[in-house]
Amino acid sequence: MPSYIMGLAFRHPDGTCTEEAWQFLDRESLPQALAAARRDGLAGEFGRTFLGVSTVEPFDEHEDWTTRPLPPERAPSLAELDATLAASGLDLAPFREPTRASPSPDSIERAPWWRFTCAFGPGTMVGVLLRRCLAVDPAWAEDAAELAGECVAHQHTVASAAPAAVAAMADLLAMPAVSSRETLRDWLEVIAEESLEELPDEPEAVVKARIQATLEAEGGPLFLLDDLVAAHLAAVPVIRDCRAAFAAHAATFEGLAQTGLLGQATVELVRALSARVE
Numbered sequence: 001m002p003s004y005i006m007g008l009a010f011r012h013p014d015g016t017c018t019e020e021a022w023q024f025l026d027r028e029s030l031p032q033a034l035a036a037a038r039r040d041g042l043a044g045e046f047g048r049t050f051l052g053v054s055t056v057e058p059f060d061e062h063e064d065w066t067t068r069p070l071p072p073e074r075a076p077s078l079a080e081l082d083a084t085l086a087a088s089g090l091d092l093a094p095f096r097e098p099t100r101a102s103p104s105p106d107s108i109e110r111a112p113w114w115r116f117t118c119a120f121g122p123g124t125m126v127g128v129l130l131r132r133c134l135a136v137d138p139a140w141a142e143d144a145a146e147l148a149g150e151c152v153a154h155q156h157t158v159a160s161a162a163p164a165a166v167a168a169m170a171d172l173l174a175m176p177a178v179s180s181r182e183t184l185r186d187w188l189e190v191i192a193e194e195s196l197e198e199l200p201d202e203p204e205a206v207v208k209a210r211i212q213a214t215l216e217a218e219g220g221p222l223f224l225l226d227d228l229v230a231a232h233l234a235a236v237p238v239i240r241d242c243r244a245a246f247a248a249h250a251a252t253f254e255g256l257a258q259t260g261l262l263g264q265a266t267v268e269l270v271r272a273l274s275a276r277v278e
Helices: 030-043 078-088 124-132 138-152 162-173 181-195 204-218 222-248 250-257 264-277
Strands: 004-011 017-024 049-058 067-069
Touching (some): 017 030, 017 049, 138 162, 138 181, 162 250, 181 222, 181 264, 204 222, 222 264, 250 264
């Protein structure tokens, strides 16, 4: 089956527009991918206005971009998208988010998710999933928590959406209505483990030499060198922001530590950060 990358267009309260690349894999047809794009776009508004699909590209031809500015004159209209979908003959019953046990905390609803990226696309994907962790249906909540963790802590690399996710996960862990708290705790532990690492300020040449030496010693593929260096340099400010998020929620984490809802790495990190402040 074909796969597509959809550029979903949004208008922000300040009048600017952005385009986000969302993947729609193994769809039987382009209209089905368009329908999925509209559904996920509407789910991820977070104070913005969803305008429609501005770009359609086969997955194999997609250029490497996740979020980019969109000139307002290029923004599509929902009327155009509706006409395309109506002509497809698909069942266009609107997608409804699962019923939530409680309203989402401000750390989810007010975070600027569109400014971030995650392992599988734009950071708004993380906001959508964390919101779904409040689903009454435990299957919905569990699937959302698992995928949210994968999005922000994929293959030992933390994405730029991770600091905002730390704040949201702290609030979700403190909510008894969230049935997927154990899964969120486990992913928070992964983020904490990554954030415990020392990240000295090093010139790019030093980082590259060290990673190259490691690859050569372990027989790793040298063609990955540039990508690994770029990932390391990008991770440094993100991990620092993660530490700041853990420190900002120290009181919440300390309370959760008494309930067994925190892993050892999270407790160790929060207490180390608190000691520095003191």
